[in-house]
Amino acid sequence: MSDLASIALRAIRQIPREPESVLPAVIVPAFFYVMNVGALSKVTHLAAGLDFKAFELPVSVVFAVTGVSRASSLVTDIQNGYFDRLCITPVRRLPLLLGLMTADFALVMTLTVPVIALGLAYGVRFATGLPGMLAFMVLSGLWGLVFTGLPYSIALKTGNPSAVNSSFVLFFPITFLTTAFVPKQALAGWLSTVATYNPMTYLLAGLRSLVSSGWQPATLGYALVAIAAFGTVSMSLSLLALRGRVKHR
Amino acid sequence: MNGPAITTEGIGRAFGDHWAVDGVDITIPEGEIYGFLGPNGAGKSTLVRMLCTLLRPSRGRGVVAGFDVAREPEQVRLRIGVALQDAALDDRQTGRELLDLQARLYGLHRLQRRARVARVLDLVDIGDAIDRRVATYSGGMKRRLDLAAALVHDPSVVFLDEPTTGLDPVSRAAVWEEVRRLNAELGTTIFLTTQYLEEADGLAGRVGIISHGRLVAEGTPDELKRKVGDDLVVARIDEVGEDTLQALRRIPGVGEVVVGQGEVTVVADDGAGIMSPIALALHGCGARVESLTLRTPTLDDVFLQLTGSHLQADAEVAT
Numbered sequence: 297m298s299d300l301a302s303i304a305l306r307a308i309r310q311i312p313r314e315p316e317s318v319l320p321a322v323i324v325p326a327f328f329y330v331m332n333v334g335a336l337s338k339v340t341h342l343a344a345g346l347d348f349k350a351f352e353l354p355v356s357v358v359f360a361v362t363g364v365s366r367a368s369s370l371v372t373d374i375q376n377g378y379f380d381r382l383c384i385t386p387v388r389r390l391p392l393l394l395g396l397m398t399a400d401f402a403l404v405m406t407l408t409v410p411v412i413a414l415g416l417a418y419g420v421r422f423a424t425g426l427p428g429m430l431a432f433m434v435l436s437g438l439w440g441l442v443f444t445g446l447p448y449s450i451a452l453k454t455g456n457p458s459a460v461n462s463s464f465v466l467f468f469p470i471t472f473l474t475t476a477f478v479p480k481q482a483l484a485g486w487l488s489t490v491a492t493y494n495p496m497t498y499l500l501a502g503l504r505s506l507v508s509s510g511w512q513p514a515t516l517g518y519a520l521v522a523i524a525a526f527g528t529v530s531m532s533l534s535l536l537a538l539r540g541r542v543k544h545r
Numbered sequence: 546m547n548g549p550a551i552t553t554e555g556i557g558r559a560f561g562d563h564w565a566v567d568g569v570d571i572t573i574p575e576g577e578i579y580g581f582l583g584p585n586g587a588g589k590s591t592l593v594r595m596l597c598t599l600l601r602p603s604r605g606r607g608v609v610a611g612f613d614v615a616r617e618p619e620q621v622r623l624r625i626g627v628a629l630q631d632a633a634l635d636d637r638q639t640g641r642e643l644l645d646l647q648a649r650l651y652g653l654h655r656l657q658r659r660a661r662v663a664r665v666l667d668l669v670d671i672g673d674a675i676d677r678r679v680a681t682y683s684g685g686m687k688r689r690l691d692l693a694a695a696l697v698h699d700p701s702v703v704f705l706d707e708p709t710t711g712l713d714p715v716s717r718a719a720v721w722e723e724v725r726r727l728n729a730e731l732g733t734t735i736f737l738t739t740q741y742l743e744e745a746d747g748l749a750g751r752v753g754i755i756s757h758g759r760l761v762a763e764g765t766p767d768e769l770k771r772k773v774g775d776d777l778v779v780a781r782i783d784e785v786g787e788d789t790l791q792a793l794r795r796i797p798g799v800g801e802v803v804v805g806q807g808e809v810t811v812v813a814d815d816g817a818g819i820m821s822p823i824a825l826a827l828h829g830c831g832a833r834v835e836s837l838t839l840r841t842p843t844l845d846d847v848f849l850q851l852t853g854s855h856l857q858a859d860a861e862v863a864t
Contacts, residue, residue: 302646
């Protein structure tokens with residue numbers, strides 16, 4: 297636990313020192329929220345009776361928390377030898393990764409705040425009140441956390457910054473081949489099929505239920521299962537990559 | 546710790562078909578500064594990485610501070626400090642944050658950490674820069690901070706892998722002084738790899754010379770140099786033919802004749818006495834002599850005699 301706290305504290309301390317790595321995660325979702333709401337609110341309201349400001353808020357939060365990680369810093373540590381220095385200490389190997397993920401979780405939870413604030417400023421109100429808003433943050437944070445498994449597994453496997461940056465391409469199918477812009481019943485053909493198997497669909501449904509519908513245990517349960525399923529894969533990959541990196545080569 | 550600080554028995558490491566370290570046996574008692582001298586690619590860093598548990602030996606065994614590096618790596622890690630070839634630091638932390646984290650990872654509580662950091666900062670001069678981010682440090686300051694990070698948990702064995710490579714002469718001298726103080730004041734065993742003759746000669750109590758992964762000689766610098774002879778006469782000539790070598794070998798008092806790149810080194814007990822005969826012999830062979838120098842042996846001569854090539858052929862020469 298002490299090792300985990302030490303590694304996490306170091307990672308958290310670095311975050312404000314690298315604002316360039318965090319600012320896009322605030323600006324991009326805010327930009328898309330403002331733009332999408334401005335462009336599509338009337339259309340979706342007329343076509344489907346949607347409150348698009350509420351419908352789109354979870355998408356913007358997911359944009360903010362997906363793909364934010366310290367994986368690039370980890371690659372820097374690997375390349376400059378600092379990771380080896382950490383491996384020569386008696387620190388257990390798992391906290392070397394979990395410490396970074398702990399910092400990521402704290403960061404993505406924080407990143408949900410300005411996006412939610414923007415939604416509130418646009419008039420969105422949570423049907424589940426303040427507890428629902430906190431649940432919304434936690435669900436989003438958990439998703440952001442499990443997604444970090446992918447860039448970390450690439451960072452640990454390759455030690456290559458370009459490979460880590462290219463992991464961003466995974467973001468697009470996961471966040472767009474789903475119900476990002478219209479409800480599931482409005483999706484047709486192959487996109488509907490893909491969305492059925494995309495865990496993001498269930499996460500968005502859970503988040504939207506907290507904003508628009510009230511407490512829906514089944515919907516929230518599916519969201520948690522989707523996060524757990526994705527996390528099982530991503531975390532397994534990252535742990536395997538960690539083992540490969542630190543094994544007594 | 547009972548017994549030697551470091552022991553290796555036939556330790557080796559292969560990468561594919563290539564043996565980077567090929568059956569090295571060394572024994573280093575507690576409190577010694579041991580210099581491991583060799584050119585780039587000789588296997589120095591590979592041996593260090595095996596001894597500090599970053600790399601598993603392919604064969605043989607290594608024992609550091611009484612523990613086997615392959616079977617008890619956690620015990621080894623508790624007792625060693627390591628400064629790897631490139632200063633392994635995090636540019637985004639301040640020097641103090643980096644040292645504090647290093648001490649935390651060794652399980653030291655806050656008061657202990659504060660005391661240890663203060664102590665290493667007494668040993669390693671970083672000054673007010675300790676509270677600045679590492680990114681702002683010069684190369685010499687980074688090396689000193691790297692050394693401080695290796696010492697903060699009070700290790701009994703310290704590995705320094707080419708600690709002065711790339712440093713200017715002033716920074717290099719400062720690191721040497723700090724290594725001497727560390728050894729003298731704390732009695733720490735130091736395993737130092739280097740490609741600089743002066744570093745091994747001036748710092749190490751004993752020196753091991755490695756070439757192509759094998760230990761080719763070991764002893765105190767004086768012992769090694771005595772093996773070469775008392776005096777050396779070095780002739781830089783345009784072309785070294787077999788007739789020239791035969792002529793030099795026929796001179797009374799000449800011990801050995803070693804051919805290097807564009808030069809011939811003649812080993813003799815009385816160098817001054819055979820300068821003239823050497824000059825005459827070279828003239829007689831028609832060799833064009835650029836210079837003829839009398840000097841005492843260096844570790845480079847030891848390396849030349851053992852391997853047939855200069856140690857610093859591809860290394861920056863320390864001044």
